[in-house]
Amino acid sequence: MTMTLPETIDFEVCQTMDREDPLAPLRDRFAVDDGVVYLDGNSLGRLPRDTPRRVGELVENEWGKGLIRSWLDANWMASPQRVGDKIARMLGADQDEALVTDTTSVDIFKLVTAVMHARPQRKTVLTEAENFPTDLYVSRGVVSLLDHAREVRTVERSRLFDSFDEDVALLLLTHVDYRTGDAHDMAALTSAAHDAGALVLWDLSHSAGAIPVNLGASDVDLAVGCGYKYLNGGPGAPAYLFVVRRLQEELGNPIQGWLGHDNPFTFEPEYRRAPGIRSWLSGSPPVMAIAALEVSIDLFLEADMTRVGAKSAALTELFICLADQRLAGYGFTVATPRDASRRGAQVSLRHDEGYRVIRALIDRGVIGDFRPPDLCRFGFAPLYTRFVDVWSSVDVISDVMQSGVYTSDAYAERAYIT
Amino acid sequence: MTMTLPETIDFEVCQTMDREDPLAPLRDRFAVDDGVVYLDGNSLGRLPRDTPRRVGELVENEWGKGLIRSWLDANWMASPQRVGDKIARMLGADQDEALVTDTTSVDIFKLVTAVMHARPQRKTVLTEAENFPTDLYVSRGVVSLLDHAREVRTVERSRLFDSFDEDVALLLLTHVDYRTGDAHDMAALTSAAHDAGALVLWDLSHSAGAIPVNLGASDVDLAVGCGYKYLNGGPGAPAYLFVVRRLQEELGNPIQGWLGHDNPFTFEPEYRRAPGIRSWLSGSPPVMAIAALEVSIDLFLEADMTRVGAKSAALTELFICLADQRLAGYGFTVATPRDASRRGAQVSLRHDEGYRVIRALIDRGVIGDFRPPDLCRFGFAPLYTRFVDVWSSVDVISDVMQSGVYTSDAYAERAYIT
Numbered sequence: 001m002t003m004t005l006p007e008t009i010d011f012e013v014c015q016t017m018d019r020e021d022p023l024a025p026l027r028d029r030f031a032v033d034d035g036v037v038y039l040d041g042n043s044l045g046r047l048p049r050d051t052p053r054r055v056g057e058l059v060e061n062e063w064g065k066g067l068i069r070s071w072l073d074a075n076w077m078a079s080p081q082r083v084g085d086k087i088a089r090m091l092g093a094d095q096d097e098a099l100v101t102d103t104t105s106v107d108i109f110k111l112v113t114a115v116m117h118a119r120p121q122r123k124t125v126l127t128e129a130e131n132f133p134t135d136l137y138v139s140r141g142v143v144s145l146l147d148h149a150r151e152v153r154t155v156e157r158s159r160l161f162d163s164f165d166e167d168v169a170l171l172l173l174t175h176v177d178y179r180t181g182d183a184h185d186m187a188a189l190t191s192a193a194h195d196a197g198a199l200v201l202w203d204l205s206h207s208a209g210a211i212p213v214n215l216g217a218s219d220v221d222l223a224v225g226c227g228y229k230y231l232n233g234g235p236g237a238p239a240y241l242f243v244v245r246r247l248q249e250e251l252g253n254p255i256q257g258w259l260g261h262d263n264p265f266t267f268e269p270e271y272r273r274a275p276g277i278r279s280w281l282s283g284s285p286p287v288m289a290i291a292a293l294e295v296s297i298d299l300f301l302e303a304d305m306t307r308v309g310a311k312s313a314a315l316t317e318l319f320i321c322l323a324d325q326r327l328a329g330y331g332f333t334v335a336t337p338r339d340a341s342r343r344g345a346q347v348s349l350r351h352d353e354g355y356r357v358i359r360a361l362i363d364r365g366v367i368g369d370f371r372p373p374d375l376c377r378f379g380f381a382p383l384y385t386r387f388v389d390v391w392s393s394v395d396v397i398s399d400v401m402q403s404g405v406y407t408s409d410a411y412a413e414r415a416y417i418t
Numbered sequence: 419m420t421m422t423l424p425e426t427i428d429f430e431v432c433q434t435m436d437r438e439d440p441l442a443p444l445r446d447r448f449a450v451d452d453g454v455v456y457l458d459g460n461s462l463g464r465l466p467r468d469t470p471r472r473v474g475e476l477v478e479n480e481w482g483k484g485l486i487r488s489w490l491d492a493n494w495m496a497s498p499q500r501v502g503d504k505i506a507r508m509l510g511a512d513q514d515e516a517l518v519t520d521t522t523s524v525d526i527f528k529l530v531t532a533v534m535h536a537r538p539q540r541k542t543v544l545t546e547a548e549n550f551p552t553d554l555y556v557s558r559g560v561v562s563l564l565d566h567a568r569e570v571r572t573v574e575r576s577r578l579f580d581s582f583d584e585d586v587a588l589l590l591l592t593h594v595d596y597r598t599g600d601a602h603d604m605a606a607l608t609s610a611a612h613d614a615g616a617l618v619l620w621d622l623s624h625s626a627g628a629i630p631v632n633l634g635a636s637d638v639d640l641a642v643g644c645g646y647k648y649l650n651g652g653p654g655a656p657a658y659l660f661v662v663r664r665l666q667e668e669l670g671n672p673i674q675g676w677l678g679h680d681n682p683f684t685f686e687p688e689y690r691r692a693p694g695i696r697s698w699l700s701g702s703p704p705v706m707a708i709a710a711l712e713v714s715i716d717l718f719l720e721a722d723m724t725r726v727g728a729k730s731a732a733l734t735e736l737f738i739c740l741a742d743q744r745l746a747g748y749g750f751t752v753a754t755p756r757d758a759s760r761r762g763a764q765v766s767l768r769h770d771e772g773y774r775v776i777r778a779l780i781d782r783g784v785i786g787d788f789r790p791p792d793l794c795r796f797g798f799a800p801l802y803t804r805f806v807d808v809w810s811s812v813d814v815i816s817d818v819m820q821s822g823v824y825t826s827d828a829y830a831e832r833a834y835i836t
Contacts, residue, residue, distance in 0.1 A: 031478075034483055040486045043486050044485060046485070047478070052474060052477045052478050052482070055473060056470060056473075056474060059470045063465050063653055064464075067456060067462060067464070068458045068461050070653065076653055102701070103675065105673060105675030105677075105701035106700055109672075109700070117563060133676045133685050133686065133687065133689075134676040137674040137675060138673065141672055145535060145564070145672050146563070154687075234477065234705075234706055235481055235488065236704040236706065236708075254527075254563050255524055255556065256555040256556055256558065256559035257521065257523030257524070257527075257555060257556055258523065258550075258552040264551075267551050267790060268551065269551065269554055271555040271558060283521025283522055283523035283552070283657070284521060284646065286654040286707055287652075288473070288707055288710065289706055289707055292477070292706065372684060
């Protein structure tokens, strides 16, 4: 969506934008009656209204009454693939290419290890120095396990295109930078990697559910993503992984657990890996958490991801515009790309006192978060954030700065802000 | 507990045993009002009555209203260690030696990999041919990832003591055999492994929560266990792992995720592993599922594990005695050790038509399960199984055999029995 905002933006303009928003009805499908302007859905998504009922039903009826029979009768066993297929639809992938399993960290481990093991003639994982820490930690862990010639090569973001050589086995990148919201050009980088004979693994934790992702159209090989950020699966929701069909034979899950076996219930002593994506299961699926995630994924499938992306672009555009007009004078600078096609659904503002500012905002019901050294992050999860929320947040930021309340001693101590 | 059963056992004798059972009041803390005789708690434990309330509170209040703030305000971040410490108390381990994380498969992968990586001069994982399939699959996966000289050596159960040599890095065993209920002598095998310079990793999935386990007294190095069997954590509950303090420096988690970092919220590019057991975290904790598991662990801490073990011994003794008296004539043989100190809380009966028998029993409200080739498994989870349930189950088995209903065509098809 290309957006032209009116020259003068006021509360009424924002109300009009909400009235004209085709996704506006979805907000009521979330528990939003708390007076909070929640701009941290990029870290932990809001609760869908239907989730407590669904989780309650699973716990009380399927588990409590169905007991062991529910593995089949309530389709627990099929849930990692069923919800994986739904996520695949969200992300422009095919059936049997995605699976809900484990955590983002474990899934990155599985996929990086699989590539390095399958293609030993290439020794290098290429990534950027600013990648999300888990992606760096996990991939370095993998190369230290394998033999000593392997390495994780970190380069500056701007040098990625020039950094391929015949030693690169895998390009490992997070699609949207968690600090700045800067979005990589997925198709172009994937293509560059392929030209160099490398595979790509995209971490979609800060993009899926926020902006359009089309793994098929971008010819992506591998992907992982988080279930509890934009996907609203609840705290510690399981992650998902994607393996394009053409690689499903070549790459093997290094954590060979019984549920990745072709037939777990024959209890054979030898591992025979399951066909297709199911071989990427290891242990038993976290059934409760998958059920919670599914409620939210179903909302995304109602929403249409093109509209979701357009709304993210409009919300962030509005915030940037208001920040320019009303916050620049307080020392904030916009760290997020101004080209909507280059950013996720978050806007980060740099400020020397950013930590204190965020603490003061949280106390006033505007929940964003802080990332070192100086980034105030505001996430605009498109399913439940209104344009008037953007207006309100800028109002409160402006008040906090004008009153100077953020300089209070109460905000000196560096407690965690998750 | 040594048990002497009266020569003539009838329903009244079982009622008396229930009246005298100090753990009897705990049954009402589970959702048991379903008329089912549930003898599959070794596969999926029953629902504690308090779990729906606790999960609902977490979902609706902590997540729905507390949002991102609950990572600290509701102590989500500390939950893997808090519940890990409680499990450590159950198992005779110390604080900061256990952690709730990932699945049993992933935890076995982490620990086997850590040992093989830390002690490369020894090339062999020693295990038994009849180990639980996941333990075999995962450990073979680990050695195939590392270099080719490594191997998983499987020997017959009876030959374990004679199979140590200077090449064995790790003895990997499941404490209680999932088929027969046969319990290894944990202290003796651990001691033999130590004498040979090897470490031990015990899979407690079929013993913890069923019989007394004392990791400290047995000088155990490493352990893992399942959360959803005897521990009643719910379908797909997370697993736990144990690393004895003296090895916590030497062994490192191969899946280096951000939550195992010394300070995840500084988002440093370099991995600095957390002190103590926390370094075995990889991704974000499955908060909902940990909360569900904690409800049940708290019940075990009320119960006293010595009493739990005594009741398991008594329940299984009663079943074996009744099986001898009333079922042997139908072609059943007891596959489980008759010495109570040598078995878990399950009894397995061999029968050529075992699969059909179990299907027929399930239809009549007695839920056990079947494991190939011919094992009817009956689990007697000690917190909620009554002595009268043992009586009833034998009654129904006897009826099914006498009526021949198990020979019905309805039970011919080999559907999964999980």
